[in-house]
Amino acid sequence: MDIEKLRPRFRGEILTPGAAGYDSARQIWNGMIDRRPAVIARCTGPADVVAAVRFAEESGVYPAIRAGGHNVAGLAMVDDGLVIDVTPMKGMTVDPKARTATAQTGHTWGSFDRETQLHGLATTGGLVSTTGIAGLTLGGGIGWLMGRCGLACDNTLSYEVVTAGGTVVTASAEENPDLFWALKGGGGNFGVVTSITYRLYPVTQVLSGMLVYPRSSTAEVLRHFRDFCEAGLPDELIVYSGIVTTPDGFPAVALIPCYCGDDRAEGERLLEPLRKFGPPVADMVNWMPYLALQQMLDGAAPYGIRSYWKSSYLSGLPGEAIDAVAAATTTIPSPRTLVMIEHAHGRATAPEPGATAFGARNHAFDLVILSLWSGAEEDAAQIDWTRNTFRSLQPWTAGSVYVNALSSDETGRTAEAYGANYARLREVKARFDPGNRFRRNQNIQP
């Protein structure tokens, strides 16, 4: 790869080993990933992306694409290769009348929401503000507003994409509809997405926060969580559960509801049975601005932490599964680790599985074991615990996984993530990237 051939056509920074800023540009969220690219091309706009993609093709290299850097598998970085880094691309416009926003893909949810909230608007983003809009939306995008608004990918109206051939195309319901379908969950397989237009909804205040119970009551709390969810929730209310350790070291099980409707009295009435149960040792549920909700969990998953995940949708949440979760989590080896059971319903599960590339619409509960720790010397033990815990819960897994939750050793699970949509995704991949230029991802083989 002769970088001198890229320089004259590129406006942004070109970082090579030893350059100022190279080390910070190669750092991503998962501190276990320590890769040294030969070049990090920091794009200032679509023209830089076109230059970098054409350079990759001419040089016969397979670039990684970096946006928010949150992917746990470290897909944003590559040893000795080319990284196309879109983080400097932070242009954005909001049309409050049409309730849409067009954002370049360097945005995180924090910077995106800041702009939409000026107008009292929001769309489904992730649980923390530091995740990139790009990787999250391209994989599907689950979050606080999904019961009412659908997944992040359900709210995309168009994408601007630089294809493997280095041309700029639009994907929308009218233009390149197959590509539009594939980008709604198919990840970074089809090109470098430079901007996304989203549908927005009025959201200002939400009723949310944590209900904390002692870890010893995990089995009862999770049964209550299951029964509460299965009794039928309105689209505006979502509830997550998690086995966590509070910042002051208290081993806990927590419920995290979020009501995003505009009827305050109704929100409080709906949450009453949840808040009365137990009772919790701490009830931190309160009305808060949407931006505060988006940052509420940021401290739980700081940049640079070491991490390994295992995840699967569950076929159900019977008492035996809950007891197995309670038993497995008595041995959590790190106070930072989170074992989440996330509930989905309403507009998140309403579309037919084939309506978008994101096809996992039939599962109410998603298990995500997020192991987080600080010291490299703990890597083997933490990873072993995660794998063993996941193994012990296998009888209740549904054979389906969210693509954005796959760890680096799980490339074999990509087809599982796409299920019946995988064959159509392969066809679209073969049309837009027949040479598999974009293969440093949860790869869909053309």
Ligand SMILES: Cc1cc2nc3c(=O)[nH]c(=O)nc-3n(C[C@H](O)[C@H](O)[C@H](O)COP(=O)(O)OP(=O)(O)OC[C@H]3O[C@@H](n4cnc5c(N)ncnc54)[C@H](O)[C@@H]3O)c2cc1C
């Ligand atoms: C702390 C934390 C919280 C999370 N919470 C949620 C959550 O609430 N909901 C949820 O759905 N997910 C969540 N995730 C998972 C998250 O969606 C994925 O990690 C996602 O890949 C992150 O996107 P990114 O842009 O930050 O990551 P990156 O690592 O920069 O990108 C990941 C991959 O996406 C593709 N990609 C990124 N940008 C582009 C682009 N412009 N064009 C084409 N392909 C691109 C590439 O293949 C890239 O390697 C969370 C992750 C973390 C670490």
